[in-house]
Amino acid sequence: MEGGAGVGSVASLTMDCEDMFKEITKKLYGEEATVGVGVGVGVGGVVGVEFPAAERDLQDDELRPEEHITAWGLAALMQNGFPPPGILQANFTPRTDPTAEDRWTAAEEPLAWAHSRVAAYNPAQRLFKCTDCECVGFLARVAEHWLGTHSQARAFQCPLAGCGFASGWARAVRQHLARDHHSDPAAADHLLRDNPALDDLTRYLQRLKTKVETARTERRQTASTVVASTVVGETAAPQSESGGEGGKRYACAACPYATDRRDLFTRHENIHRDEKPFHCYLCQKQFNRADHVKKHFLRMHRDQPYDLNRIRRTSVKSAANGGSAALYCGGQAGAGAVATASKAADAALPTLPPAPAAECRAPPVKLERTPLVKTDTPATATHKPSASSPVRRKQGERRYACCYCAWSGVDNWCLKRHLNTHLKPFACALCEYKAARAERLATHVHKVHNKKACAKCPFLADDQQQLALHLRDAHHIESRNLKVPTGVNRGGFAGGAPQPAPGGAVAPGAVQGAGAQAVGAAGASGAGGAGAAGAASSAAGAGTGGAAGAGGVRRRESRAAGAARLFGYLEASDGSGDEYEPPPLPAEFGAAPHYARDKENAAPPPLHHALHHDHCLRY
């Protein structure tokens, strides 16, 4: 297929990719970071690295997909400038913990085949620092960085037989696959990901991390009688109680994510994998979560029956694209043996769980699931068409309709966002400006008033640095974990002075996220009274009142309240009747304190008590 010309072009493109990534590395990590790149590049791209056999067989690590700049990103970087070297992550500010040992510790023994200690670990910052160029980042990133930049190994090889292409960067091989073989890079992701060198490197760093964290924990335990024995899932990256994010049981080794729930952790890990086990069986778009397939399906193919049993990717690939599927599954099977062999090591090693074998799972034969008719929103549920009808969507049927205008959207979130265009809940605290979207208000505040507002409190900073300092000091939020505040103002507050909420008209949209919980904690059960949404929202509101103390319950109830309100709202706005009186128009909100959030979608969080105007809460 490829022929000699294809192979011949491989050599030239090999260097193209190498040069490209060297240039990227140079720009991103500094000149010194390129030392070693290309050195030892074997003729024909042979990887001349040997790994300990015992570790070579361990395939249990999963790595964060390469997040280094792509070739196309390089062009953008060339045009737009490069971040300062030494930082692997954009907008990255190392987290510091004055109460912890903020120092870098390297392994006692170098990684045998690399003849290097690769990186040092800082338990206070939970970051690794490359020993060769002092770049800082998370484990997976530093591992990939070191392997691609400082290692003499070209660890990633083209999986296609007869092709000698190899690179220190997995992405280069992917690019090579696409360019030279016109192959789907994703089909070989597992081969690139299950890389012995990278696995070994990752485990080496993971061991260092575990060792340092353990020592640190022990020191703390010695100093304190508080025992921080953490039960860590056998496949989760172990995090000491002190080292985890907020003491979560499961902490991702590739990013700051941490959770107490194993299922969430497992699901989270999938985002660090390249494969997407699910797909839409109509348009073949791939997803890493089944519920995302469903959401996509209900948005894009509402007139078709949704069948959960058909979203497994292989089920279609094997039938419609035998070659690709063969490569995909074949490789998976090959790796599967190794993965199986490494099962025993999973419990002992602080590693991520093996990739799910869903890709090769045989598709279910029977399609027992009734075609989803729930695609209709509550608004349309009353005239739900027959499930047997292939096209259930009536002409002119509205799903999420606005009561102020003829607009209708595909989901309730679109409706909520659209309603902001009527309500303009984001008001400037310093002038009369109001906006439907937070980022517009942020722009306004920044450009007109030259201020940046804290997303957590009424504080208005003069600049980003002051804001960052405020966030760190007042909210203990390091900028690393902080999405760059859009500078939205805490409407109703100026210069940090809270304004009382004008009677009745309270901050619009104050039920989401932590805000909702705060409301519940404050015992603000008055979230009901949603006009015509009446009964439903009253019930929800009543529930809120008894939710004190349980954040999850509060959130659920506030959400239920919102759903109830939404239900009533939509039902009335479906065009089927006029029984629902739309909430008052924004004039009422003019004098209300407004709370802006980071994005236009988000309803402002509550800063105060009562939430009487129910439609304001959400819409």
Added chain:
DNA sequence: CAGCAGGGGGCGC
């Protein structure tokens, strides 16, 4: 401004 996708979390089975 709206559509869409990706990710986190709650909850029920």
Added chain:
DNA sequence: CGCCCCCTGCTGC
């Protein structure tokens, strides 16, 4: 595990 909701970012108009 599936479903749902919430939230956010990206993108096109």
